[in-house]
Amino acid sequence: MSELETFRAQTRQWLEVHCPASMRTPIVGDEMVWGGSSVEFKTEDQRLWFERMREKRWLAPDWPREYGGGGLSPQQMRVLESEMRRLGCRQPQYNLGMWMLAPVLLELGTHEQKKEHLVPMAEGRCRWCQGFSEPNAGSDLASLRTRAEVDGDDFIVNGAKIWTSYGDRADWMYALVRTDPGARKQQGISFVLIDMRSPGVSVKPIELISGKSSFCEVFFDNVRVPRRQLVGALNDGWTVAKKLLQHERAAMGKFTEGGAPSHDPLAVARPFLFDEHGALREPELRARLAGVMMDAQAFALTHRRLTEQAVARQDTGALASIMKLVQTEQEVAKYELLMAAMGGDALSWDGEGCDTAAVEVTRAWLLSKTYTIAGGSSEIQLNLIARRVLGLPEGR
Amino acid sequence: MSELETFRAQTRQWLEVHCPASMRTPIVGDEMVWGGSSVEFKTEDQRLWFERMREKRWLAPDWPREYGGGGLSPQQMRVLESEMRRLGCRQPQYNLGMWMLAPVLLELGTHEQKKEHLVPMAEGRCRWCQGFSEPNAGSDLASLRTRAEVDGDDFIVNGAKIWTSYGDRADWMYALVRTDPGARKQQGISFVLIDMRSPGVSVKPIELISGKSSFCEVFFDNVRVPRRQLVGALNDGWTVAKKLLQHERAAMGKFTEGGAPSHDPLAVARPFLFDEHGALREPELRARLAGVMMDAQAFALTHRRLTEQAVARQDTGALASIMKLVQTEQEVAKYELLMAAMGGDALSWDGEGCDTAAVEVTRAWLLSKTYTIAGGSSEIQLNLIARRVLGLPEGR
Amino acid sequence: MSLLLNEEQTMLREAAASFLAERSPVAAQRRLRDQGRAPHFDEALWREVAAMGWTAAALPEEAGGLGAGWKALGAVFEHSGRHLAALPLLSSVVLGASLLHEAGSAAQRAAWLPRLLDGSARLALALDEQPRHAPQAIACRAVRDAGAWVLDGDKRDVLDGIGADALIVVARLPGDEGLGFFIVPAGTPGLTVAPRARIDSRNCAQVRLRGVRLGEEARLSAHADVAQLLDAVLDRARACLAAESLGLARAAFEMTVEYLKQRVQFDVPIGSFQALQHRAARLYVGLELLESSVAAALEALDERPHGVAQAASLAKAKASELGELVLNEAVQMHGGIGVTDEFDLGLYLKRMRVLSQTLGDAAFHRDRWARLNGF
């Protein structure tokens, strides 16, 4: 038996012994465990699984051991992942910092930065949020205005960030700030790490049209950030951010595994399409329903085909843009259809006489409007496909 | 009785006596009489009506008498028009030159030009075509390349025009040519009148995907055009053309009065939607059919409302753009629906076993594709609406 | 016949425009939502509106109305839509008073019409029983019992039902007698009117009738073809809803065009991007077609009784379809700010969806229009 095969056998056995049965089921709703100083467990199994993986140093299995990781080789890491998939093990913790920031820190961070930040992440003690978007920047990230002025060994940060997911629960933020107001756009931006408990940081959750959300606005009022929290060179934050965003797709993949369950359109619409005798009441809506479901099927097949191509190392083009565009627009189309099918039932809202299941569909409809905007709007994805895949010229 | 009332009574009486009954019915198909040296009449009534109006000098009722017109005042002209409408009299001749070129010649032409060109038009002896579009210009009219070089008292014209309606039957062409190749775009263009029988002019009808068409390509190979055929100043042709195009909408209005009859979608689709027992076979197509018909109704109402507003001198915005865009796109949508409804019947073509009525629908479907391209494509209309009506900024 | 407003109608439109802009801006609707208290509209405002005669505008003079025409009332609805003004005008006047005027006895008319028009009383129509509008699908039954009527059934989505002085209930009569209308005063034993929270935060009720006993005088229109009368009255409401949708969609569209001009990204106004320009231009053209369709439906109510059903279905179908499209596009073009509760656009989006479904959406009216056209 090769060394790797031995590792596989041991890993499989360890997982079978230590991963509780309830942690081998798909995540639904808000059953994710978010690591951090205020980590919360909804079940005892969640805690057990989290703590056992932490002890095993497998919250960060392939990081160096000196930074709190498990020190696995890339081959071992793939074995561990495949064994976890085989058993259906959940991620023991969700952590934006781990998936987005850590790869960048490992590449570009100083030894002190790695010590200071990677160890707590690997131990599930620190939760991170992202501070890129700003109230007046939108899709044009580089037009950000939050500024950081050098003052001795510190930066003094002033400004605001928006659309920060779970800004109200994070311990730290990685952020882009403007350090040279004279430079043009992408130049003059730096990448810094900000302790969310610093004086002058305030956080305000954003209420969406669909109701409460995980998004926040974060305000900085003369916040002191030590210079040692600068990652990469001064005014070179754009380079760091671009590297970080390359990890976004992989990270989003982990999130969607545990994303909010979407509605099955046929199950929801069926009672409305037929009358009490089973006769079709709404031929037009039935055709639309079939169209929506067929589109979803074609999308799933495309996901499968492009994954197979990626495995076969064939070129996959602007995969992420296509997937993002299609998935979010299909969600929008599906909920538009369900709203039509459900008629008055889809107009319910929290309050007297409300039907919870119907309100959930309505809320999901409203929330779907954010999908085609957040994380690069549909228009941005179309621009990218036109330019990068089709090679159409920049311009008008 | 006022002088105008007397004129009205006389006009009405004259029309009632002289306009044959068959010339008081709506024009269908190709029943238009095109004036010109090769004027053709399909019926004796057509000839009678044409000749009587010509004798009355009412082919050009409000032009000065010295240029072959009837010399009517604007008030008298309106009376004549309203009386012709009242009786349903047809246009005695169709003539692009009369409706497009003549107003410009009357305003900008020299006395000699008016004498030379208006008189034959007013007598129905000269048919005109338009030479603006070029093979590589498309919607960007100003990028035209047909050049005219001064050679003594003549221009020498070389180049080609495309999409010239009835170029093969016209006596003369009014055209834009480049007279200063060094100048940028709109500058350096002149407006000239070209005798289509000049040596070096050749005409090739264009075959469309729908079959034979009235469009032609016109080629100029060292064609001599006397300098006296220049309208407006040298290199100032763009100004002349803009004035001329202002008359396009009015002219198009006269044409559509006698346009090819379009298909009634319900009449065509009904037999395909229901089975032999009258049961609905295609619920999805029925909904589409209703949608197409309702769109047509909304368009007709918009035409009526905007006409009422125009009469009431309210602002009508970019009326022409909206009308052009909607009408052509509705035709396209209608024929797309009919193609779907008719299934295999819509795939017929001229040849063995073909059903003429079905082929007509198929041909109309193919022809409808040109509507959204010709005369300012849908994209050009959308640009105009965005800029002129909505005031959105020029740009990207 | 004209699709344009006459002088009197234009004056009313301008009065409505300035009154609503000042007295019922969107902020007022937001306040009503946050308060969440029945009747979910401003009663003082409603009395003022009645005093100005808007309630009477469309009704004929013999009903105590001004006879200014439906085009006049449509203009009021258009501006209500523009400002999201919550008024019980549709429920109490367009449905309530006009049904009572058509179908009521002299006594019923005398008892109700003056109070409906001066705003001191309100009626609401209890019709739908299905999630999707289906005015033929009436299971609520009225049976005769010892000289009285007894009503049993459930009604849903009753607009402004909370606090209404009485409901007009549509019920199925015994045997093949068809449908009947009954006036059921609030508080009648066996009647339950429960609030139902909806996304537009307006007044809406679920109604239960359990052994509700009514005298013969509670019944409207023993003589007429009730289904036809119902259709006629619903078409008035549909035309008004289409007018309200037009105003709402135009307001959202104008906000969006303004935003496209103001909002700078990549150093230029986003309105200079051609893809957005073309989408905005298509919405503009759609709104022009909708405006014509709405004007034609109102004109038909005033002048072409035989064309009402088709014109109302055309207007309502277009209003639902285009209203949804405009609001969805408006949100998308606004980007992030468009999906925050703080920004008003979300209120427009939610209200538009209610308007779109009320008394039939685009699919319902395309189907009806096709049937009216014989296919």
Added chain:
Amino acid sequence: MSLLLNEEQTMLREAAASFLAERSPVAAQRRLRDQGRAPHFDEALWREVAAMGWTAAALPEEAGGLGAGWKALGAVFEHSGRHLAALPLLSSVVLGASLLHEAGSAAQRAAWLPRLLDGSARLALALDEQPRHAPQAIACRAVRDAGAWVLDGDKRDVLDGIGADALIVVARLPGDEGLGFFIVPAGTPGLTVAPRARIDSRNCAQVRLRGVRLGEEARLSAHADVAQLLDAVLDRARACLAAESLGLARAAFEMTVEYLKQRVQFDVPIGSFQALQHRAARLYVGLELLESSVAAALEALDERPHGVAQAASLAKAKASELGELVLNEAVQMHGGIGVTDEFDLGLYLKRMRVLSQTLGDAAFHRDRWARLNGF
């Protein structure tokens, strides 16, 4: 299971790509059109295709095929679509040979299969009787008469029917026996095969059967559920048509993107206009989804018999819908040149419309897919 091609299939695809590009470019299809002579395809080319084994690719080895799988044959169809190559592959092999293989007796198979695969004989399927594809609506009748079968009826849109050596006719049997297949050799008394000119200038026939007498040996598959068998064979053809549509639409799309890059207006390439970019990007995404759907239908034919019907309807619906959209957009984006007969795009537009309607368009297959999914 995989949506990708294996090595053998990839080789066949590449062979098809280069052979068709060289031997059957669009110019060849234009020549065939202008000649207008039956059989409307190049018989020499067809013999070469058969000699290369494309006819045998998808059939199992016991039928004389290569067993390379439907994915392999799908790749051939995709490239036929790309070059508008006219070949009787669908009619004679996918419909003809595969039906005969499934339903024929040993004698029938021995008589026909080798000749179909080597291209020396052709079959055509006479199925549809309605303008829109409706394989259940069969009025053509077969009755027993003195030990023989007598067929009467009319068939339309018979692909490659002109010059076929025999037709397989689908007819309704007496009583409740359902449907039957009959091999009717060309020249049988009472059989008329008339040409029918269509927009794609391919071989297509109208068929009349008047008292056509056949022996028992003319009947296929006395044992099986004929309707189910028919559906299974049609689904093979639908998957191949979807593959052909994909290749055709991709070719038109690529021409269009190229044109957008080359064509200069207002001093810039028109491909730099954002509105056109977004439309092109949406077409690209649609083609990716179509490609996956087509691959899944072919994969189902090879490996998932229970998933064939749904997968074929998905692929055919998407192919019809998207193919029409891509061609319409391609014409519009090309502007004037796109509507001239001289330019090839019109040939693509016309062929796409035939593909779209053949064996069911998007509406047909959405309806079928919904039924297969129980609603």
